[in-house]
Amino acid sequence: MTPGSVRLPLTVIGGYLGAGKTTLLNHLLANPDGQRIAVLVNDFGEIDIDGRLLDSATDDVLRLANGCICCSVADNFAETLETVRGFAERIDRVVVEVSGVGQPHKVAQWGHSPGFSPDGVVVLVDPFSILSRAIDPYVGDTVVAQVACADLVVISRTDVAGADELEATEAWLDGVTGATVLRAPLPTAVLLGPAFRPLDVDHFPPARRVDHGSGSGELQHADHVTISRRLDGPISRPSIETWTQSRPGGVVRAKGLVRVNDRPNDRTVLQICGSSTMVSVDGPWDDGEDAVVAIALPGTPRAALVKWLNLLR
Amino acid sequence: MNSAEWSSAAQRPPTSEVPHRLLEELLLIWTTSLLRYHRQYAADEACVTDPGPNSTNPYRRTSILGMSHPPVGDQASPTTVFPARAIHTLDSTVPSGSAIAVKDGRFLAVGEVDELVDVYGGTVDHSLADKVLLPGFVEAHSHKDTGGIWQFTYVGFEARRGPNGRLWRGCTTFDAVVDRLREADRLLDDPDEPLLAWGLDPIFWPGERFDRRQLDTVSTTRRIFVAHSNMHLATVNSALMEQEGIDPDTLAEGVPKDDSGWPTGELQEFPAMALAGQTFRSFFGRTQSDESVLMFGQAARNVGVTTVADLGTSNLLDEAVVRQWIDIADETFPMRAAMFHGALMSAPDGDEACASAMVDLKRRSTDRVRFGNVKLLMDGSIQGGTARLRWPGYLHGGPNGIWLIAPDQAAERIGPYHRAGLLVHTHANGDQAVDALLDAFDQVQTANPLPDHRHTIQHCQMTTPGQYRRMKALGMCANVFSNHTWFWGDQHRAITVGPDRAARMNAARTALDIGVPLSMHSDSPVTPLGPLHVAWAAVNRQTPKGEIMGEHERVTVAEAMHAVTMGAAWQLRMDDVIGSITPQKFADCAVLDADPFEVDPAELRDIPVWGTMSGGVLHEGSPQTDA
Numbered sequence: 001m002t003p004g005s006v007r008l009p010l011t012v013i014g015g016y017l018g019a020g021k022t023t024l025l026n027h028l029l030a031n032p033d034g035q036r037i038a039v040l041v042n043d044f045g046e047i048d049i050d051g052r053l054l055d056s057a058t059d060d061v062l063r064l065a066n067g068c069i070c071c072s073v074a075d076n077f078a079e080t081l082e083t084v085r086g087f088a089e090r091i092d093r094v095v096v097e098v099s100g101v102g103q104p105h106k107v108a109q110w111g112h113s114p115g116f117s118p119d120g121v122v123v124l125v126d127p128f129s130i131l132s133r134a135i136d137p138y139v140g141d142t143v144v145a146q147v148a149c150a151d152l153v154v155i156s157r158t159d160v161a162g163a164d165e166l167e168a169t170e171a172w173l174d175g176v177t178g179a180t181v182l183r184a185p186l187p188t189a190v191l192l193g194p195a196f197r198p199l200d201v202d203h204f205p206p207a208r209r210v211d212h213g214s215g216s217g218e219l220q221h222a223d224h225v226t227i228s229r230r231l232d233g234p235i236s237r238p239s240i241e242t243w244t245q246s247r248p249g250g251v252v253r254a255k256g257l258v259r260v261n262d263r264p265n266d267r268t269v270l271q272i273c274g275s276s277t278m279v280s281v282d283g284p285w286d287d288g289e290d291a292v293v294a295i296a297l298p299g300t301p302r303a304a305l306v307k308w309l310n311l312l313r
Numbered sequence: 314m315n316s317a318e319w320s321s322a323a324q325r326p327p328t329s330e331v332p333h334r335l336l337e338e339l340l341l342i343w344t345t346s347l348l349r350y351h352r353q354y355a356a357d358e359a360c361v362t363d364p365g366p367n368s369t370n371p372y373r374r375t376s377i378l379g380m381s382h383p384p385v386g387d388q389a390s391p392t393t394v395f396p397a398r399a400i401h402t403l404d405s406t407v408p409s410g411s412a413i414a415v416k417d418g419r420f421l422a423v424g425e426v427d428e429l430v431d432v433y434g435g436t437v438d439h440s441l442a443d444k445v446l447l448p449g450f451v452e453a454h455s456h457k458d459t460g461g462i463w464q465f466t467y468v469g470f471e472a473r474r475g476p477n478g479r480l481w482r483g484c485t486t487f488d489a490v491v492d493r494l495r496e497a498d499r500l501l502d503d504p505d506e507p508l509l510a511w512g513l514d515p516i517f518w519p520g521e522r523f524d525r526r527q528l529d530t531v532s533t534t535r536r537i538f539v540a541h542s543n544m545h546l547a548t549v550n551s552a553l554m555e556q557e558g559i560d561p562d563t564l565a566e567g568v569p570k571d572d573s574g575w576p577t578g579e580l581q582e583f584p585a586m587a588l589a590g591q592t593f594r595s596f597f598g599r600t601q602s603d604e605s606v607l608m609f610g611q612a613a614r615n616v617g618v619t620t621v622a623d624l625g626t627s628n629l630l631d632e633a634v635v636r637q638w639i640d641i642a643d644e645t646f647p648m649r650a651a652m653f654h655g656a657l658m659s660a661p662d663g664d665e666a667c668a669s670a671m672v673d674l675k676r677r678s679t680d681r682v683r684f685g686n687v688k689l690l691m692d693g694s695i696q697g698g699t700a701r702l703r704w705p706g707y708l709h710g711g712p713n714g715i716w717l718i719a720p721d722q723a724a725e726r727i728g729p730y731h732r733a734g735l736l737v738h739t740h741a742n743g744d745q746a747v748d749a750l751l752d753a754f755d756q757v758q759t760a761n762p763l764p765d766h767r768h769t770i771q772h773c774q775m776t777t778p779g780q781y782r783r784m785k786a787l788g789m790c791a792n793v794f795s796n797h798t799w800f801w802g803d804q805h806r807a808i809t810v811g812p813d814r815a816a817r818m819n820a821a822r823t824a825l826d827i828g829v830p831l832s833m834h835s836d837s838p839v840t841p842l843g844p845l846h847v848a849w850a851a852v853n854r855q856t857p858k859g860e861i862m863g864e865h866e867r868v869t870v871a872e873a874m875h876a877v878t879m880g881a882a883w884q885l886r887m888d889d890v891i892g893s894i895t896p897q898k899f900a901d902c903a904v905l906d907a908d909p910f911e912v913d914p915a916e917l918r919d920i921p922v923w924g925t926m927s928g929g930v931l932h933e934g935s936p937q938t939d940a
Contacts, residue, residue: 017719045663060661072661078587078594101716109584112565114557138701138720138749141713281562 392435449619461605469512
């Protein structure tokens with residue numbers, strides 16, 4: 001990679017047929033919440049874009065007036081990523097739709113490709129069918145593996161599901177996955193990761209609660225807790241360890257671009273998506289400030305989050 | 314104008330009442346036949362050479378000899394009679410003869426030399442007098458990179474012969490691999506050009522590790538990328554890792570590290586291999602080149618194959634790819650191709666739109682390149698642990714494999730192609746994948762019955778008698794992967810499914826007994842292209858360790874020969890033009906130096922192949938060299 005360039009965060013969205021992936025992707029394209037998202041799908045046919053939103057279309061790429069693009073995944077995924085990389089200056093992140101029988105955690109490995117960084121494995125679950133799918137002789141093992149290897153599981157269709165279905169689904173998920181389990185609707189920043197640009201820390205928009213899957217419109221409650229902090233300079237390696245182990249309940253996403261004192265010239269990336277934490281180095285440090293941002297569930301005490309972020313020093 | 318119109322038009326008397334349009338057609342016929350005559354005549358002058366790096370079609374004849382002697386009083390090309398040592402027509406209505414008569418690129422008749430000359434005139438060509446003729450072999454499951462892979466240096470354990478006839482000795486030691494790569498390194502002038510190799514198989518060196526350390530002894534400056542035999546792994550050197558930033562910070566799965574924390578150089582699966590950046594892309598890109606198609610033709614000719622199916626390796630929604638095949642495969646090319654579009658991954662606007670594009674493309678089929686076919690995949694491979702198996706699953710206890718199409722979506726995906734009248738061939742290795750596929754075809758056929766669809770299950774390795782009965786009921790065909798008994802037979806017995814299920818794999822006998830139309834294939838380049846080897850495997854079912862893997866599933870030589878000719882032609886919907894030595898069909902022959910019906914069946918795969926006749930033109934195989 002070129003020194004100083006920022007890698008595009010790549011989030012994969014999985015889930016068996018009918019889990020709500022297409023609905024979610026269509027919603028993200030129409031309501032990107034200030035992020036310019038490149039969505040990679042297998043089939044353009046499923047993408048439903050309002051004609052007024054469409055800016056231009058070629059065989060491989062649809063461009064939207066809101067800055068988002070939609071690419072079809074050709075038979076050669078490496079080539080598709082190269083194409084997307086060509087748009088790197090114009091987009092903020094990448095979302096890859098995994099086929100209904102695909103294993104999202106395997107597709108997520110493409111996030112390590114040059115120019116990208118992996119940003120979470122999100123698996124959607126339909127509360128009406130998941131329990132029967134899980135014991136289906138053909139696909140039961142596939143469905144279980146999808147949620148077992150997720151970082152974040154999102155239960156869809158919460159607007160029409162009853163408490164019984166939701167609780168039964170959650171109970172089942174508790175037994176098969178260590179992933180963080182949340183109910184839709186969720187803000188874009190929780191689903192895909194925060195729109196993180198180091199210099200924007202002070203202007204980071206509050207996470208908005210948006211609805212996907214029910215078509216009942218967008219809710220504007222800023223009820224997820226977002227907190228960000230600028231660091232004073234390189235932090236110590238042990239403090240990262242402490243920070244990782246002291247994570248308060250309720251934290252669902254975090255991202256930091258920092259320098260660590262044993263590698264002061266490199267950019268170290270701290271990342272939390274649901275149940276997983278990743279610490280990586282993605283290139284040399286460039287201009288910018290060491291900073292970290294976290295998003296937590298509604299009701300999480302702000303003071304606890306402040307204390308937690310202060311552990312990084 | 315196709316050839317059927319041609320022959321019927323030519324029989325009409327050219328009277329003054331002949332309508333203007335017919336005259337035009339006759340003129341066209343005359344010019345076309347002149348051209349064909351010229352090409353056929355010139356074929357004797359030219360010798361087939363292997364393409365150089367920048368060559369155009371090496372099969373194209375450039376001689377203009379023959380133009381001064383156009384056939385007088387004959388609107389078509391002359392008849393040539395080829396006597397042969399033995400002719401197996403594989404057509405019971407044309408049982409035997411000592412010679413074939415060929416005209417206009419088609420078989421005219423089979424009979425005795427004198428009789429053929431008396432009736433049809435023409436000349437006698439004695440060049441095949443000591444050869445054995447069979448219908449040209451049809452490989453119903455292969456891939457475009459069969460040829461293109463030989464652009465790279467071969468470092469596999471077993472000896473193999475490239476399309477140009479060069480014997481690549483097996484690299485049985487680390488040193489042999491390194492020596493082979495050093496030699497290739499010396500032949501590259503540009504220091505920035507990566508060294509690309511393939512065929513490495515560490516399974517033959519248990520307990521030892523071939524990694525960047527060995528490759529670094531070849532070059533510390535040139536990027537080296539060595540694909541393993543299964544194409545799912547690669548080993549690269551330190552120079553490549555440095556240029557692409559593969560280092561201790563690389564967190565991707567499939568990048569194992571040594572005790573020092575550095576990646577070993579092994580890149581496992583495609584996301585990890587893609588870390589090799591441009592080198593990775595050029596490796597897989599070059600298998601799509603014109604060169605690749607040309608070398609595919611050479612490889613086919615060398616093993617008696619006159620028609621191949623390209624199963625989903627060419628993106629037929631890309632006009633450049635379509636043009637590539639149509640342009641290269643002219644009447645001087647030694648091979649016909651049935652092209653299958655890989656719709657699993659390449660249907661960006663959905664299956665209905667893809668089906669519609671394939672219907673349009675079908676109209677552009679030529680005598681040599683057939684469109685209108687689609688490939689789908691249900692599961693992975695048995696040796697890779699990714700095929701979907703019924704209970705009790707894998708002997709090694711690994712998880713069941715992967716679905717590439719969701720079982721409850723299969724009917725929806727197949728439907729648009731079926732309704733459009735396209736031919737659908739679907740990859741299904743494991744028995745559970747076949748169950749799901751049969752459910753889907755049951756739905757599709759019930760909703761839109763097509764009496765003669767010829768949809769085929771590809772590989773069909775673990776298909777049970779019950780499944781074959783369902784296939785029969787649904788009118789489906791089976792193309793079994795008979796070469797597996799040789800290439801992975803011992804592994805299937807010991808590791809993947811155990812000796813009892815292994816004995817029932819690729820159940821050609823069962824398929825035939827139940828009445829399912831059968832072919833058998835190599836899946837080249839997964840195993841080497843060569844129908845005689847495939848037939849040998851199905852007839853003998855012998856593993857490298859000498860075990861017989863299911864004697865009860867053996868077929869006869871006659872059945873195997875039928876499977877790799879008419880059986881395959883039927884599944885490609887081409888049995889009206891290829892697959893047997895039958896008058897009116899294309900004059901496509903496998904030209905052999907020994908008779909498959911005479912040799913010991915255990916030696917079927919050792920029969921020397923002289924080459925082929927394709928559309929009446931002789932194509933001698935590449936001279937075999939031992940480099």
